[in-house]
Amino acid sequence: MKEVLVLGGGFAGLRACRLLAKSKLDINITLVNNNDYHYDATALHTVSAGTSKPEEIMMKISNCISSKVNFIEDTVNNIDHDNKTVSLENNGRIKFDYLFNALGFESETFGTPGADKYGLQIWNMKSSIQNINKVNDNLKEYRKSKDKSYLSFAVIGGGFTGIELLGELAYMLPTWAKECDCDVNDFTITCIAPNCIPMFDEKLVHFALDYLHDKGVDFILGNDAKAKEITADGVYYGEDNKFVPAKTTFWTTGVKGNTVIKEAGYDQKRNRVVVNDTMALDAYPDEYLIGDVSAVMDKDTNRPYPTTGQISIQEASIAVENLKARLNNSKKVPFSYKSLGTVCSLGPTMGIAELPMGKKTIKIKGHSVSLLKHLVRMNTAFEIAGVKAAIQN
Numbered sequence: 001m002k003e004v005l006v007l008g009g010g011f012a013g014l015r016a017c018r019l020l021a022k023s024k025l026d027i028n029i030t031l032v033n034n035n036d037y038h039y040d041a042t043a044l045h046t047v048s049a050g051t052s053k054p055e056e057i058m059m060k061i062s063n064c065i066s067s068k069v070n071f072i073e074d075t076v077n078n079i080d081h082d083n084k085t086v087s088l089e090n091n092g093r094i095k096f097d098y099l100f101n102a103l104g105f106e107s108e109t110f111g112t113p114g115a116d117k118y119g120l121q122i123w124n125m126k127s128s129i130q131n132i133n134k135v136n137d138n139l140k141e142y143r144k145s146k147d148k149s150y151l152s153f154a155v156i157g158g159g160f161t162g163i164e165l166l167g168e169l170a171y172m173l174p175t176w177a178k179e180c181d182c183d184v185n186d187f188t189i190t191c192i193a194p195n196c197i198p199m200f201d202e203k204l205v206h207f208a209l210d211y212l213h214d215k216g217v218d219f220i221l222g223n224d225a226k227a228k229e230i231t232a233d234g235v236y237y238g239e240d241n242k243f244v245p246a247k248t249t250f251w252t253t254g255v256k257g258n259t260v261i262k263e264a265g266y267d268q269k270r271n272r273v274v275v276n277d278t279m280a281l282d283a284y285p286d287e288y289l290i291g292d293v294s295a296v297m298d299k300d301t302n303r304p305y306p307t308t309g310q311i312s313i314q315e316a317s318i319a320v321e322n323l324k325a326r327l328n329n330s331k332k333v334p335f336s337y338k339s340l341g342t343v344c345s346l347g348p349t350m351g352i353a354e355l356p357m358g359k360k361t362i363k364i365k366g367h368s369v370s371l372l373k374h375l376v377r378m379n380t381a382f383e384i385a386g387v388k389a390a391i392q393n
């Protein structure tokens with residue numbers, strides 16, 4: 001029986017496990033994940049801002065996988081491609097015949113001074129819980145000292161994560177003002193970014209920024225709005241080192257793949273590896289890289305597609321199809337990305353979206369988008385772990 005090893009219990013890894021377990025292949029499947037739970041990474045910003053409790057976006061791995069999948073809770077340290085083994089922190093080396101590497105993403109600070117020490121980063125459950133703890137500590141400091149600097153927030157980055165996070169922070173302001181016995185206007189939230197959600201239509205971007213501004217967010221945008229240094233008290237940005245005070249600074253400028261990718265000697269860029277159209281590597285054909293550790297080239301732009309949960313799930317499906325094709329000596333199935341649209345929340349009750357409708361794209365904004373976001377999360381849970389997970393979500 002062939003040993004199939006899946007690394008990482010995120011969207012890509014769980015989707016692969018689900019399809020492998022459903023396949024009629026004569027294989028033994030093992031999943032390694034560093035926690036005994038899966039978290040919905042697309043909702044980590046809600047935990048960071050306190051609009052969700054951690055348990056609302058977590059699921060026990062045992063509830064997400066079939067009884068045909070063996071689960072090992074451990075941390076992957078390295079991969080030996082020649083001997084086809086993976087070394088784990090506590091369980092030594094395990095062998096594989098086929099590998100599905102789905103170790104996911106980490107936050108990227110681009111070496112900006114102070115970003116690692118003072119910037120709150122959103123990349124797993126642990127970091128998100130640390131983030132909300134830091135927010136709560138600062139609110140507590142304000143209640144003790146009445147020093148308004150503890151009510152100052154900055155968000156560096158205007159991408160998806162930055163904008164969605166701003167929506168959650170702004171949503172929390174009335175609650176925090178009540179808890180702190182102060183006025184909502186005593187809080188400041190400043191977003192510093194060269195531009196905001198450029199993947200969206202200009203009118204939707206204006207709507208989003210106006211909405212967030214009305215809720216208390218100030219924007220510093222433009223070519224000069226690049227963070228230079230983060231300190232405990234705020235952010236230096238731009239050519240002439242302007243300063244924005246902030247006791248709580250979130251760093252959301254981008255992500256890279258898992259550092260294990262570099263450690264394992266893959267030919268990588270920012271810990272992401274270009275795969276072929278079967279999601280395998282030409283250098284190591286028995287290894288499939290799926291999700292945020294892979295780079296799938298978009299032939300139209302000659303650049304990799306942006307890493308998302310949506311594409312991760314599609315990649316996992318195609319990788320499993322191609323393992324089946326190999327083992328059954330049938331035709332390979334090339335990857336072809338089908339965008340299901342893009343939804344950006346602006347807090348729990350508002351959002352913007354662009355959805356493909358035939359050859360057109362429909363653009364929507366408003367409260368209905370929040371419902372859509374919820375449906376997307378349910379559908380994702382269904383695709384990676386089945387009906388039970390979708391209902392729980």
Ligand SMILES: Cc1cc2nc3c(=O)[nH]c(=O)nc-3n(C[C@H](O)[C@H](O)[C@H](O)COP(=O)(O)OP(=O)(O)OC[C@H]3O[C@@H](n4cnc5c(N)ncnc54)[C@H](O)[C@@H]3O)c2cc1C
Binds near residue numbers: 038045
């Ligand atoms: C705030 C935020 C909002 C987002 N919103 C959206 C959205 O609306 N739509 C969308 O499509 N995408 C969104 N994304 C992107 C999406 O979350 C990622 O593309 C997706 O999570 C990638 O899935 P993955 O399975 O590759 O990796 P991950 O979700 O990162 O999963 C990796 C898994 O591997 C485990 N792991 C990591 N290192 C090790 C190790 N050394 N050993 C063992 N296990 C390990 C982790 O614990 C985790 O379970 C968002 C991301 C963020 C941060």
